[in-house]
Structure formats: C-alpha cells, structure tokens
Amino acid sequence: MPLPGMTTSRAFAHLGRSLRLGARLRWQPLLLQAACVALSASAGLVQAQTQTQNPGASTPEAPLDARAWLMRTHEAASTRNYQGTLVFSNSASMSASRVAHFCEGNQQYERVEAMDGEPRSLLRHNDTVHTVWPRAKVAVVEQRDARATFPALLSAGERRVLELYELRVLGVDRVAGRDADVVLLKAKDNLRFSQRLWADRQTGLLLRSDTVGTNGQTLESAAFTELSINVKPQPELVTGPLRKLDGYKVLRPQMAPSSLAAEGWQMGAVPAGFREMQCAKRSLDPAGQAGAPVVLQVIYSDGLTHVSLFIEPFSPQRHQAEGTSVVGATHTFSVRRDDVWLTALGDVPLETLKRFVAALEQRKR
Numbered sequence: 001m002p003l004p005g006m007t008t009s010r011a012f013a014h015l016g017r018s019l020r021l022g023a024r025l026r027w028q029p030l031l032l033q034a035a036c037v038a039l040s041a042s043a044g045l046v047q048a049q050t051q052t053q054n055p056g057a058s059t060p061e062a063p064l065d066a067r068a069w070l071m072r073t074h075e076a077a078s079t080r081n082y083q084g085t086l087v088f089s090n091s092a093s094m095s096a097s098r099v100a101h102f103c104e105g106n107q108q109y110e111r112v113e114a115m116d117g118e119p120r121s122l123l124r125h126n127d128t129v130h131t132v133w134p135r136a137k138v139a140v141v142e143q144r145d146a147r148a149t150f151p152a153l154l155s156a157g158e159r160r161v162l163e164l165y166e167l168r169v170l171g172v173d174r175v176a177g178r179d180a181d182v183v184l185l186k187a188k189d190n191l192r193f194s195q196r197l198w199a200d201r202q203t204g205l206l207l208r209s210d211t212v213g214t215n216g217q218t219l220e221s222a223a224f225t226e227l228s229i230n231v232k233p234q235p236e237l238v239t240g241p242l243r244k245l246d247g248y249k250v251l252r253p254q255m256a257p258s259s260l261a262a263e264g265w266q267m268g269a270v271p272a273g274f275r276e277m278q279c280a281k282r283s284l285d286p287a288g289q290a291g292a293p294v295v296l297q298v299i300y301s302d303g304l305t306h307v308s309l310f311i312e313p314f315s316p317q318r319h320q321a322e323g324t325s326v327v328g329a330t331h332t333f334s335v336r337r338d339d340v341w342l343t344a345l346g347d348v349p350l351e352t353l354k355r356f357v358a359a360l361e362q363r364k365r
Contacts, residue, residue: 072204084227090220090328220328307346
C-alpha cells in the first residue's frame with residue numbers, strides 16, 4: 001500500500017499489484033505480492049515429459065500425476081508451518097524478504113520482513129493485513145484474501161485455465177537445498193506469459209516460481225534461498241508487533257464497490273479467457289484526505305494472471321505523458337482519451353493491455 005505523498009504513477013502500480021493474483025511470487029519494493037493458481041488437470045490429461053530448461057534439472061524418476069501434484073501444492077500452503085528467505089529478481093532489481101507462516105487450527109498467521117531498502121513488514125492474521133513502516137510510524141490496515149499470500153495456490157476454475165495453458169511436467173531440480181518437482185504452465189497464445197513452478201517433493205510447498213516470456217526467456221523469478229518446513233508455530237511473531245502500535249498513525253484505505261455501468265462505461269470484447277473479477281472506486285491516498293485522487297479500478301483474470309484497469313479524470317498536473325513501461329514481467333500502458341486518463345497494468349504482454357484499453361468505451365448519455 002502506498003504511503004501518503006507517493007506519486008500517482010507509483011500509487012497506480014502498487015494498487016494494482018496489491019490486488020493482482022498471479023502465478024508467481026514477489027516482494028515488490030513496497031509490498032509482498034506473491035501468488036499462484038491451483039489447477040486440477042482432468043484424469044485424462046496427457047503429460048508431456050520434457051527436459052526442464054534449467055540446466056540443473058533432471059528427468060523425474062517416475063511420471064507425476066499433474067492433478068495430484070497441483071492439489072498437494074495448494075494444500076501445503078495453508079497447512080504447513082515454515083520460515084525462510086524469499087528472493088525476488090528481474091533484469092532491473094533484486095530484493096529479499098524473511099517469510100514466516102504458521103497455522104493453528106483454522107487460524108493463519110504470516111510475517112514478511114523486507115531485508116532491503118526502507119524497513120517495513122507485513123503482518124497477516126487470517127484476512128486482516130497490517131503493513132507497518134516503523135520509521136514513518138505508519139500502519140496500513142487492509143482486508144485481503146488469505147489464500148493470496150505466498151505460497152498459496154488459488155483455485156480459479158481449472159477447466160478455463162487449461163483451455164489457455166498447457167501443463168507440462170519438466171523434471172526434478174533442487175531449490176534451497178530441497179528436491180523439487182518442476183512443472184510448466186505454458187501459455188497457448190501470445191496474450192499471456194507462461195509460468196514455471198518448483199514444488200518441494202517432500203511436502204508439496206511451492207519453492208520457486210518463474211514468469212516466462214513469449215520467447216522463452218525468464219522475465220522474473222522468486223525463490224526461497226533457505227527454508228525450514230514443519231517448524232514450531234509462533235503466532236506471537238505476528239500478534240506481538242500488532243500490540244505495539246501505540247504512537248503509529250493507523251490508516252484504513254477506503255474502497256467502494258462499483259461497476260463499469262454505474263460509472264458510465266462498458267467493456268467490449270476482452271482478450272480471450274479473461275473475466276472481470278472486481279470493480280471498485282479507490283483513493284490513491286491511504287489517509288483518505290479530502291481532494292485526493294479517486295480512481296475506478298477494474299480487475300480481470302484468466303485464472304492464472306491478472307490485469308488492472310484504472311480510470312480517472314485527466315489532470316495535466318499528474319498526467320504528463322502517454323506511453324508504456326516495463327519492469328520484469330510487469331507492463332504498464334497509459335493513454336488519454338478526451339477528459340479521461342486510462343492506465344492498464346499487468347503481468348502480460350503489452351499487446352494484451354492495449355486490447356483491454358481499446359475495448360473500453362464510455363456509454364452514451
């Protein structure tokens with residue numbers, strides 16, 4: 001969540017990433033956003049046994065059952081207790097965080113501490129998330145789906161996903177000193193990126209995730225570099241700091257559910273496989289100060305990756321140049337349309353974002 005005073009462009013990026021659920025893991029400079037998607041391959045799925053593109057991987061000792069592998073990985077995220085170091089990297093940057101996850105009965109606890117840059121931590125108890133900035137004495141409180149937290153797998157309708165991605169078992173490898181099975185979810189068109197996943201052979205816990213470009217190159221990667229699984233639960237690592245927020249400015253960003261139609265918009269044909277997941281009006285200032293920019297955000301997903309569209313009145317002070325940008329797998333496309341500023345953001349090729357913007361139309365009044 002952005003801090004007060006963050007530029008509009010950076011605020012857009014962080015608002016989008018805070019709600020995107022993708023098939024990779026990441027700690028962004030201001031926010032952990034890591035997720036995957038649980039796919040259930042049909043019993044008749046033909047598995048392609050190929051050599052993984054990673055030099056260290058080898059052919060599996062026996063064929064893997066794709067459905068069982070994915071469901072096991074999905075369950076491991078919510079039932080295992082673990083602590084480790086997660087490293088995110090792309091061509092432009094590298095950052096690390098300490099991650100701890102504990103479960104006691106139906107209670108879930110998570111703590112993520114940034115090891116680079118401005119000190120900050122993410123503390124989650126079930127669906128309530130506190131992002132704490134100790135130097136600024138600021139805590140931002142949000143409600144998020146607990147299943148979206150690394151390294152959970154989110155069930156998104158396996159039939160739809162398998163129409164868009166081909167599942168291939170690549171082999172076995174080692175990550176953080178642990179044996180891992182490697183699976184590729186290969187995009188069937190050029191409107192989305194493929195995902196390469198490593199899961200711990202012993203427990204099923206996801207250990208690494210790569211986003212793979214349309215030319216086969218690794219755009220970005222997130223992986224545990226050291227990891228302890230089945231550790232003793234320590235929920236006090238989460239609840240303790242939450243009891244020590246005296247003197248902090250606690251911000252609760254407001255979000256109002258809405259719809260494109262209610263805001264005077266309509267969406268034409270979106271890129272194949274994507275469906276609307278959420279539409280809401282959000283403030284770019286978590287403090288909710290009067291006069292802060294308010295945007296309409298619409299989120300679309302194909303079951304594996306997400307795209308956010310931001311719609312707001314054009315402001316010459318804040319919107320100075322149309323254009324595109326790319327960092328790792330994340331593309332951004334901004335354009336002015338009459339008195340409106342449109343921004344599309346997602347871990348998809350640029351052409352996909354342009355198709356979303358082209359399909360968006362203002363309704364005639």
